[in-house]
């Protein structure tokens with residue numbers, strides 16, 4: 320038996336007041352010590368999935384269930400969400416400048432975050448901030464804490480944002496494209512840091528468009544397309560034998576890590592449909608190389624082997 324689920328999304332459905340569905344029937348699980356990669360092209364619903372877990376979706380209608388540490392989050396009051404954010408779960412973004420105010424030192428902002436959740440002295444908060452920055456691999460953390468966000472390099476700012484996210488010891492860290500803006504070397508360092516956080520027993524949800532990032536960091540993967548999960552399973556199994564034609568195409572789009580880059584990457588022709596123009600049958604059918612008449616009916620998510628799910632007529636019994 321695996322570890323108890325830290326986060327469980329069950330048939331999560333999200334829609335606009337107009338009735339247009341943005342997420343349809345999303346079910347995902349993150350366990351302690353696991354990293355779940357949520358992967359898909361731009362507009363597939365990755366950020367919406369993360370934001371719904373953080374309770375940051377005012378104006379959208381949600382149904383289904385989001386359970387965190389056994390507790391139902393959907394329908395919770397704002398006050399309860401605020402208490403949960405930081406201490407229970409925390410999120411980091413692509414651009415650390417959005418997480419820090421430009422006019423205060425990063426140390427002051429991390430200290431404040433700590434003191435918001437725990438009644439510790441300024442001195443104690445600063446000691447924890449410096450220790451955290453050090454753990455995140457920031458050189459000379461005491462001096463770095465005194466700097467303003469713009470005085471740090473992109474990679475150091477990203478480490479500082481992760482330090483702030485971890486400052487209250489969250490059980491779940493959600494990272495939304497945390498390395499997209501960084502060069503390859505710094506990207507690898509930040510991904511290693513996320514692996515360490517995962518191995519220390521936290522649950523990680525990593526949002527990315529890059530299957531290469533999933534391969535380096537995650538234990539499990541959920542492939543989303545146009546607001547639906549089309550495939551999910553353990554990373555090693557999905558990488559070795561991707562079942563869904565969309566997953567196959569995403570894997571073909573990973574650039575090689577070494578050697579010369581090919582002139583053109585195999586790309587998937589076309590674009591994902593917008594939520595208001597989602598096809599009635601299989602959402603991927605208009606771009607699929609294996610499309611056939613029975614794709615006109617939306618395929619259910621099936622479990623062709625234990626722990627793996629796929630929604631494609633190729634796997635209908």
Ligand SMILES: Nc1ncnc2c1ncn2[C@@H]1O[C@H](COP(=O)(O)OP(=O)(O)OP(=O)(O)O)[C@@H](O)[C@H]1O
Nearest residue numbers: 335341359360361362363364365366367368593594
């Ligand atoms: N508040 C909103 N109102 C209307 N449509 C929205 C809203 N938020 C998101 N959408 C739409 O929902 C879809 C999914 O958006 P989301 O931001 O989750 O995609 P994503 O996979 O994270 O893409 P990206 O990688 O570009 O951030 C998109 O088509 C987007 O335009």
